[in-house]
Amino acid sequence: MSIASRIDQRVRGLGWYGAFVIAAVAVAMVLPLVIDSARWLTLLTIVLIYVVLASGLNIVVGFTGLLDLGYVAFYAVGGYYTAILFIQVLETRFGVAVSEVWWLFWVNLLVGGILASIAGAIIGYPTLRLRGDYLAIMTLAFGEIIRIVANNWDAVTRGPSGISVPDPAVAGFVFGDARRLYWLILGLAILSVFLISRVIRSRIGRAWTAIREDEIAAEAMGIHTSRYKLLSYAVGAFFAGVMGVFFAHYLNFVHPSNFKLMESILMVSLVVLGGMGNLIGPIAGAVLWISLQEYLRDFEFIQAHPEVRGIAMGAVLVAMMVLRPQGLLGSRRVALEMRPRTVHQSEQERQAVADVRSR
Amino acid sequence: MAVLDVTGLSKSFGGLTAVNDVDFHVDEQEIVGLIGPNGAGKTTFFNVITGVYEPSEGKIEFLGTSIAGRLPSQVTKLGIARTFQNIRLFNDMTALENVMVGQHCRMKTNVFSAILRTPRALREEEQVRDKALALLDYVGLKGHPGELAMNLPYGSQRRLEIARAMATDPQLLFLDEPAAGMNPQETEDLMRLIRRIRDEGMTIILIEHDMRLVMGISDRIVVLDHGEKIAEGSPDVVRQDPKVIEAYLGHAVEA
Amino acid sequence: MDYLIQQLLNGLMLGSLYALIAVGYTMVYGIIELINFAFGELFMFGAFISIAMMVDSMAIFGQQVNFPGLHFLLAVPIAMAVVAGMGVAIDRIAYRPLRNAPRLAALISAIGMSILLQNVAQAMFGSSQVFFPDIGMFTSDNGLPKYITVSNAQITYLQIFVVAVTVAAMLILNFFVQRTRIGRAMRAAAQDKSTSALMGVNVNRVIAITFIIGSAMGALAGGMYGAIYHFAKPDMGFIPGLKAFIAAVLGGIGNIPGAFLGGITLGVIESLGSAYISSEYRDAFAFVILILLLIFKPSGLLGSHISEKA
Ligand SMILES: Nc1ncnc2c1ncn2[C@@H]1O[C@H](COP(=O)(O)OP(=O)(O)OP(=O)(O)O)[C@@H](O)[C@H]1O
Ligand SMILES: [Mg+2]
Numbered sequence: 001m002s003i004a005s006r007i008d009q010r011v012r013g014l015g016w017y018g019a020f021v022i023a024a025v026a027v028a029m030v031l032p033l034v035i036d037s038a039r040w041l042t043l044l045t046i047v048l049i050y051v052v053l054a055s056g057l058n059i060v061v062g063f064t065g066l067l068d069l070g071y072v073a074f075y076a077v078g079g080y081y082t083a084i085l086f087i088q089v090l091e092t093r094f095g096v097a098v099s100e101v102w103w104l105f106w107v108n109l110l111v112g113g114i115l116a117s118i119a120g121a122i123i124g125y126p127t128l129r130l131r132g133d134y135l136a137i138m139t140l141a142f143g144e145i146i147r148i149v150a151n152n153w154d155a156v157t158r159g160p161s162g163i164s165v166p167d168p169a170v171a172g173f174v175f176g177d178a179r180r181l182y183w184l185i186l187g188l189a190i191l192s193v194f195l196i197s198r199v200i201r202s203r204i205g206r207a208w209t210a211i212r213e214d215e216i217a218a219e220a221m222g223i224h225t226s227r228y229k230l231l232s233y234a235v236g237a238f239f240a241g242v243m244g245v246f247f248a249h250y251l252n253f254v255h256p257s258n259f260k261l262m263e264s265i266l267m268v269s270l271v272v273l274g275g276m277g278n279l280i281g282p283i284a285g286a287v288l289w290i291s292l293q294e295y296l297r298d299f300e301f302i303q304a305h306p307e308v309r310g311i312a313m314g315a316v317l318v319a320m321m322v323l324r325p326q327g328l329l330g331s332r333r334v335a336l337e338m339r340p341r342t343v344h345q346s347e348q349e350r351q352a353v354a355d356v357r358s359r
Numbered sequence: 360m361a362v363l364d365v366t367g368l369s370k371s372f373g374g375l376t377a378v379n380d381v382d383f384h385v386d387e388q389e390i391v392g393l394i395g396p397n398g399a400g401k402t403t404f405f406n407v408i409t410g411v412y413e414p415s416e417g418k419i420e421f422l423g424t425s426i427a428g429r430l431p432s433q434v435t436k437l438g439i440a441r442t443f444q445n446i447r448l449f450n451d452m453t454a455l456e457n458v459m460v461g462q463h464c465r466m467k468t469n470v471f472s473a474i475l476r477t478p479r480a481l482r483e484e485e486q487v488r489d490k491a492l493a494l495l496d497y498v499g500l501k502g503h504p505g506e507l508a509m510n511l512p513y514g515s516q517r518r519l520e521i522a523r524a525m526a527t528d529p530q531l532l533f534l535d536e537p538a539a540g541m542n543p544q545e546t547e548d549l550m551r552l553i554r555r556i557r558d559e560g561m562t563i564i565l566i567e568h569d570m571r572l573v574m575g576i577s578d579r580i581v582v583l584d585h586g587e588k589i590a591e592g593s594p595d596v597v598r599q600d601p602k603v604i605e606a607y608l609g610h611a612v613e614a
Numbered sequence: 615m616d617y618l619i620q621q622l623l624n625g626l627m628l629g630s631l632y633a634l635i636a637v638g639y640t641m642v643y644g645i646i647e648l649i650n651f652a653f654g655e656l657f658m659f660g661a662f663i664s665i666a667m668m669v670d671s672m673a674i675f676g677q678q679v680n681f682p683g684l685h686f687l688l689a690v691p692i693a694m695a696v697v698a699g700m701g702v703a704i705d706r707i708a709y710r711p712l713r714n715a716p717r718l719a720a721l722i723s724a725i726g727m728s729i730l731l732q733n734v735a736q737a738m739f740g741s742s743q744v745f746f747p748d749i750g751m752f753t754s755d756n757g758l759p760k761y762i763t764v765s766n767a768q769i770t771y772l773q774i775f776v777v778a779v780t781v782a783a784m785l786i787l788n789f790f791v792q793r794t795r796i797g798r799a800m801r802a803a804a805q806d807k808s809t810s811a812l813m814g815v816n817v818n819r820v821i822a823i824t825f826i827i828g829s830a831m832g833a834l835a836g837g838m839y840g841a842i843y844h845f846a847k848p849d850m851g852f853i854p855g856l857k858a859f860i861a862a863v864l865g866g867i868g869n870i871p872g873a874f875l876g877g878i879t880l881g882v883i884e885s886l887g888s889a890y891i892s893s894e895y896r897d898a899f900a901f902v903i904l905i906l907l908l909i910f911k912p913s914g915l916l917g918s919h920i921s922e923k924a
Pocket of ligand 2: 444
């Protein structure tokens with residue numbers, strides 16, 4: 001088969017959905033060339049951070065059907081890990097110049113993710129034998145403990161004074177301005193969503209969804225449900241950890257107040273708003289909600305009444321559950337099999353039947 | 360050799376002994392009917408063998424390996440599959456996906472190969488899909504691979520459960536009231552399907568209240584009452600067993 | 615030694631409040647298997663409404679509104695009644711439509727309700743502390759609390775009052791659940807909802823009554839909390855609500871005497887922990903207990919069944 005015809009086949013195989021995704025990514029990539037205001041670029045960057053967070057949380061809440069109310073804790077794990085390593089350990093303790101260890105940021109994205117995964121599995125473990133809603137309480141508790149510890153363990157976290165963190169960089173090339181940071185997070189977001197979609201559209205995603213639909217039947221079908229729930233917690237937490245690392249270097253600061261309970265609730269809202277168990281849902285939820293939130297932030301009324309945000313968030317959660325549990329984009333469910341082959345030769349079918357019978 | 364060999368199996372819930380000291384065995388390619396009045400402990404018997412509950416007492420050997428107390432997923436992986444009395448499909452997944460989930464424990468793709476879509480992962484996924492389609496065809500659901508399980512008619516849901524169970528590639532199949540809620544025509548088709556599955560090499564244990572079906576299809580029948588085995592033998596023998604008649608009349612249910 | 619006794623008393627008082635809030639959690643979980651996070655907020659509203667009933671005027675949505683200036687002993691029952699109504703409304707709006715939905719949906723709705731109420735309270739009463747008037751009864755003329763001395767430890771009248779009211783409320787509740795027709799219906803519904811519906815139990819009504827009781831108990835706790843600490847604040851309910859849930863789990867969820875035992879145990883551990891170990895980590899003790907509990911004895915002290923049924 002020639003390369004051209006192969007490409008041709010690939011493109012045809014994409015369909016409308018794929019074409020839309022590619023177009024959206026292309027627009028997102030050129031956007032900074034058109035937009036000049038740092039404020040808008042910052043807004044877009046924050047949107048993308050939440051896109052990843054909501055997509056990661058969606059693994060646990062949307063696909064596996066378990067409520068994680070302490071997702072922000074894993075975000076904090078990533079953020080504090082990188083801040084402590086860079087500043088508290090390397091700079092303060094060993095006198096290393098942070099610009100010399102610029103590569104560590106990139107390593108930390110991965111390590112922060114892995115640490116968060118481990119934390120996710122540890123937190124989830126005690127709840128495996130229990131009804132799913134105990135995970136909500138455990139994660140909530142863990143989220144609070146992390147914040148309390150971050151606030152009080154001055155020697156390590158510098159408590160309420162927080163830790164300053166350097167910009168991401170590659171050998172002297174610093175991702176310091178809004179545009180470069182935007183491109184960086186865009187790359188991370190595309191990669192994350194891509195990874196998540198691959199895992200979801202595989203045997204693993206099917207197993208998670210089966211657990212959500214009926215845990216007992218899933219177990220009876222040969223899915224080691226405990227193991228897959230742990231995997232779900234871990235994979236979900238991984239993306240929060242990665243974003244925590246990015247966020248710390250993006251904001252140049254970690255502080256306990258970045259990791260409040262309301263953040264976790266916000267992330268759940270994003271997933272619920274767009275549609276649980278749907279790859280695009282949390283992305284749409286994050287784009288919609290975070291843009292609106294960041295846009296409204298400067299309005300006088302909102303500044304005088306910060307509770308409006310909480311009222312809207314609570315109302316969205318209740319109203320979506322009661323009126324439209326599938327979320328705004330809910331009708332578009334994810335096919336949990338890889339793309340179907342276009343033609344099914346009856347020869348193949350006959351062989352498969354023969355295979356079934358040959359047992 | 361016996362496919363399944365159960366000795367002295369008991370299961371109690373608090374004060375209630377749902378299964379009481381039952382001996383049971385099935386041979387290869389046999390169809391065994393498990394009958395008994397409501398609440399006799401039939402489903403509990405299934406649940407204990409398939410690992411949903413741990414037995415209170417007794418031994419369970421499947422092809423020579425003890426499986427008592429193992430997880431359902433492990434039991435399934437060893438080769439026992441089941442359907443449920445109250446249909447338990449993955450409602451929000453398509454018929455095809457339901458059957459693909461059934462093949463989960465025979466697949467090897469992990470997080471990394473799923474991300475990389477290695478040739479092996481792709482091949483495996485394709486094979487699983489093809490086999491799932493073939494199984495749907497096999498149970499008579501050819502036209503509906505993309506239909507959500509919850510949107511299928513009742514009879515089709517029962518068939519889909521059978522296809523999903525067979526997808527786990529079992530040697531022993533437990534069917535819990537597969538004909539419940541079916542009309543006579545569907546029951547007829549189901550009987551043919553079950554026979555065909557057996558003829559192709561499967562061993563089957565079947566709970567059923569539809570006496571015509573269970574008597575017509577089983578090689579051997581085991582009767583439970585109050586958790587105890589009260590009779591065992593060919594359909595003709597069991598049908599005339601006074602203890603069985605007594606159990607059913609005593610409960611004044613069907614017969 | 616005196617210090618220890620003092621801390622034990624504080625723990626007992628705090629634990630009483632947890633126990634009262636835990637009643638709602640444990641009863642509602644017992645029947646509809648839902649963690650109604652909003653009980654923490656109902657506790658908070660109990661405190662605010664008690665204040666409103668006790669003062670002559672107070673700002674609501676930024677407007678001064680006149681209030682009757684009632685005695686504490688009258689204000690709290692009114693708050694309990696109002697909050698009970700709120701509890702029923704919450705159930706109607708946010709949970710009843712989801713009775714047959716996946717558990718996740720109701721749980722998300724519950725956390726949404728909690729956040730919603732907390733922020734509505736902030737819109738109504740502002741984000742800072744609102745002063746809870748002194749309830750008078752247990753304060754002597756010089757402004758200090760009245761107390762009795764038992765072997766060198768000072769026990770305030772207020773502490774005795776809080777514990778006594780809690781014990782009385784628990785006894786009445788236990789009588790209600792064990793001896794009355796509605797109580798029996800409740801226990802039946804907790805055992806098996808569909809069967810009791812078949813037997814003629816009006817399950818929705820039973821659930822509504824459960825919400826009434828749970829909410830009223832929460833409001834009672836809120837009123838007494840205000841009397842002890844002299845303030846109310848929109849976010850005051852969330853953490854105590856969580857701790858009350860932990861207390862319910864500790865006692866064995868679904869179990870009313872368990873809620874009492876769990877609440878008291880938690881209150882005492884928390885008091886002693888913050889006195890002898892670290893006061894910064896005060897809020898962490900409950901969570902550590904939860905984690906240990908879920909690992910080692912998920913059925914709680916008095917037992918229950920919380921593992922998945924097949
Ligand atoms: N998890 C459980 N906890 C307590 N009791 C149980 C449990 N599962 C089953 N039982 C009881 O065990 C007994 C046997 O039930 P089982 O479901 O096995 O009967 P069955 O023979 O399948 O009846 P049916 O024909 O109605 O399906 C019944 O009394 C039932 O109430
Ligand atoms: Mg049965």
